[in-house]
Amino acid sequence: MNHKSIRRSLLYVPGSSEKMIKKALDLDADSFILDLEDAVGLTEKGLARQNVKLYISHFKARKKEVIVRINDVKTEDGVLDLEAIVEEMPNAVIVPKADEEAVLITNILIKSTEKRYGIKGFEIGIIPLLETSYSIVHTFHILSSSDRISGVQFGAEDLTKELGIERTRDGKEIEYARNVIAQAGNARKIDILDTPFTHVGDRDGLIQDTNNAKSIGFTGKTCIHPNQIEIVNDVFTPNxxxxxxxxxxxxxxxxxxxxxxxxxxxxxxxxxxxxxxxxxxxxxxxxxxxxxxxxx
CATH class of the missing domain: 1.10.287 (Helix Hairpins)
Incomplete structure (x- = not known):
């Protein structure tokens, strides 16, 4: 896989905000996730696609890993996302609402688009985003559905929403899902990336939440604000x-x-x-x- 050997902190950056993308270029996250999905309004999908297509090369020029979260690949937006970005060769794409079919479709579309642009000697990775009850129950099978899979990300917000339960600060309600993902990810020898901690100003909560994830086998954590990067890097860096x-x-x-x-x-x-x-x-x-x- 063509990604850095370490993914401790991965910062989500809205693809529709050129200002935030430019700012991210100077930050110290291990990886940057240019987001075309949840952080982008329905009327801004086209703009976000253009921005991400343009700035992938800027991150790569600075030797920073760049990942793109596409829209649901079973929708028109998801297909258009891959059509736009594969030519720029991001290190990986995050597949939301991932199941075996979504990973298979993503794999086929990436492969066919790579052929179209004559991309050889570089393989774009796939990171399934597991955020549904189905995906938790079928985690190992999903993570075994493509040789391109280089990591897995947990999405607690959508999972708790689907279950109709409260997302709490201490995370007791997501312990089972976290453990399933950690075990399956370890079995597949891939990066195991935790869900973001959404209380941006809660430093102690972030430290506790990150240590909880690390203690059961997660190898990194996604971030939604630059002030989370240092703490996450510190937790996942050996003492x-x-x-x-x-x-x-x-x-x-x-x-x-x-x-x-x-x-x-x-x-x-x-x-x-x-x-x-x-x-x-x-x-x-x-x-x-x-x-x-x-x-x-």
């Missing part, structure tokens, strides 16, 4: 002390393995291969983030 400890653990464990042992003691705890592998993943993520910071 420096934890990284140092992990490097030490790996050295001790590898020495034990080289000595013919399968386990070892480290800081009073028994260390085996699964624990060592977890430490390696932590170090790898920290190194990737460090590399992105240097390159940017």
């Amino acid at each position: 420096a002390e934890d990284v140092i400890k992990a490097r030490h653990l790996i050295r001790v464990f590898d020495h034990a393995v080289d000595s013919g042992k399968g386990v070892c003691m480290f800081e009073g705890k028994m260390i085996d291969n699964p624990i060592a592998d977890r430490a390696r993943k932590l170090v790898m993520k920290a190194d990737l983030i460090s590399g992105l910071t240097i390159n940017n």
Whole structure:
């Protein structure tokens, strides 16, 4: 897949606002989602399409990952969105109200449009947006419906609306859906992206909500305001002390393995291969983030 190795923060930017798109170019999110769907009024769809088509290259020129959330691909707007943007080669598209059929249609339309424009050696990724009860029940099948799928995003607002329940600050009502998505996404080895925290001014709430998502396996979180980026990046960036400890653990464990042992003691705890592998993943993520910071 042609995307950055790390997706901690992903900022939604309304495609209809050229001013906000220009401002986003100077922000520090890992990825930018140019939105053609919910953030755009029905009378502004054409304008948004033109803006997004124009500015994809600006984000890419600054080595920023650019993703486009299209409209429902089973509608005229969704098809027109793909017709307009595939030529500009965004890193991925987010498919709203995703089910197996929506992913299949998106895959076919991207592939055919890539052929039309002679795009070779670059594959636009697909990120299903799971925001219906059907999608939660069928999560693994949806995430297995295309080789282009590089991530999955959870959409809590539409899901709770469909269920007719209140969307609360502590998120108890979305725990089941989050866990299903985290498990299926991990099984597919893709990025697992959490729903936005809509209380923009609630810093403590954002920290708590992001940590909740991280604690069950989410690897990043979508943002709807620039002031959320720093907090989300911080939560999903390994702590420096934890990284140092992990490097030490790996050295001790590898020495034990080289000595013919399968386990070892480290800081009073028994260390085996699964624990060592977890430490390696932590170090790898920290190194990737460090590399992105240097390159940017």
